Amino acid sequence: MTGAPDVDLVVAGGGPAGLATALHAVRAGLSVRVVEPRPAVIDKACGEGLMPGALAALAGLGVDPSGHPLHGIAYRAGGRWAAADFAAGPGRGVRRTVLHAGLRDAVDRAGVEVVADRVRSVAQDADGVRVRLAGGEALRARYLVAADGLHSPLRRSLGLDVTARRRARYGLRQHHALAPWTSHVEVHWAADAEVYVTPVAGDLVGVAVLSSSRRTYDEHLAAFPALRERLAATTPANDVRGAGPLRQEARRRVAGRVLLVGDAAGYVDALTGEGVSLALGQAAAVVTAIGADDPQSYEQAWTSLTRRYRWLTGGLVAATALRPVRRAVVPAASALPSVFSLAVNALARPVGG
Numbered sequence: 001m002t003g004a005p006d007v008d009l010v011v012a013g014g015g016p017a018g019l020a021t022a023l024h025a026v027r028a029g030l031s032v033r034v035v036e037p038r039p040a041v042i043d044k045a046c047g048e049g050l051m052p053g054a055l056a057a058l059a060g061l062g063v064d065p066s067g068h069p070l071h072g073i074a075y076r077a078g079g080r081w082a083a084a085d086f087a088a089g090p091g092r093g094v095r096r097t098v099l100h101a102g103l104r105d106a107v108d109r110a111g112v113e114v115v116a117d118r119v120r121s122v123a124q125d126a127d128g129v130r131v132r133l134a135g136g137e138a139l140r141a142r143y144l145v146a147a148d149g150l151h152s153p154l155r156r157s158l159g160l161d162v163t164a165r166r167r168a169r170y171g172l173r174q175h176h177a178l179a180p181w182t183s184h185v186e187v188h189w190a191a192d193a194e195v196y197v198t199p200v201a202g203d204l205v206g207v208a209v210l211s212s213s214r215r216t217y218d219e220h221l222a223a224f225p226a227l228r229e230r231l232a233a234t235t236p237a238n239d240v241r242g243a244g245p246l247r248q249e250a251r252r253r254v255a256g257r258v259l260l261v262g263d264a265a266g267y268v269d270a271l272t273g274e275g276v277s278l279a280l281g282q283a284a285a286v287v288t289a290i291g292a293d294d295p296q297s298y299e300q301a302w303t304s305l306t307r308r309y310r311w312l313t314g315g316l317v318a319a320t321a322l323r324p325v326r327r328a329v330v331p332a333a334s335a336l337p338s339v340f341s342l343a344v345n346a347l348a349r350p351v352g353g
Helices: 016-027 052-060 098-109 153-157 218-223 225-230 276-292 298-321 325-334 337-347
Strands: 007-012 033-034 069-070 070-075 080-086 092-093 113-115 119-124 131-133 140-145 170-177 184-190 191-199 204-213 242-244 258-260
Touching: 007 016, 007 070, 007 131, 016 033, 016 098, 016 276, 033 140, 052 092, 069 191, 070 325, 080 325, 080 337, 092 098, 092 191, 098 113, 119 140, 140 153, 140 276, 153 170, 153 258, 170 218, 184 242, 184 298, 184 325, 191 218, 204 218, 218 225, 298 337, 325 337
Parallel strands: 007 033, 007 140, 033 113, 070 184, 140 258
Antiparallel strands: 069 092, 070 080, 119 131, 131 140, 170 204, 170 242, 184 191, 191 204
């Protein structure tokens, strides 16, 4: 790469993973530029429940988004239920737009430039990367972090995509204008779908559906009559948003001087609600590797950071694809509350903790 780099790091993608990476980079004394084509706050179909570990990681970055306290997780199916409280203090239900706005404000306060463009191509050599933007600008950097989402164009262009071998699952989400009736994230189980109810404000709940069946939001709710009746008298606060296929795999997280973080690095499922926690943990790890000028160390760090999530979430998704196992989930959680609590709190602690 001829000439001195413009910056130490270019981050492709201005969602939570990319913005957290930029904040860690600035704190490590690195110069950084974020490239994101969408100028406004980005919404996304997700559950919006932040675990206590995610809140702690955000606080470490100076970000404290408003929302609704969450004291644990509750599983429900028919008349059976089981609940487990967070041992490390409350989590928080936070609108995705509120979370993104808080991170973007922190990035702006840190003086990081966010370029309203997208990465078109990347070329690299032993000394750095040349990033060409769709608008024609070319940036030179020591490293590029790809934080461009679940269906990452950069992951694909680098030949790192892996075709998922399991049945695809999809997500749908809508908000309803009503006061929360619980301080837990409620997970309602049916034969081929789960519904996640997350309080995100004093007058708003988010309702997210996960399923491998491609049906409409209302069609899915028909399998949850008690919940559908509770929501029937409410006014939807926005349109239904969708996401998927959720499972995305990458051959590796490091390709020379390009490193993948967040959903771009690979994603199993939203079943256990760890997406933001994982993104924040990876953001810290990737900056540590870049600061040490040892990009390959990030691959090992990513494997270690995500092991608990990949094993627990992957195993649960695979097991609950079997109808007898699926029917047994809530009764088992109810009959073995200490085991359920142990699993919930394993997921609630900080990634890597």
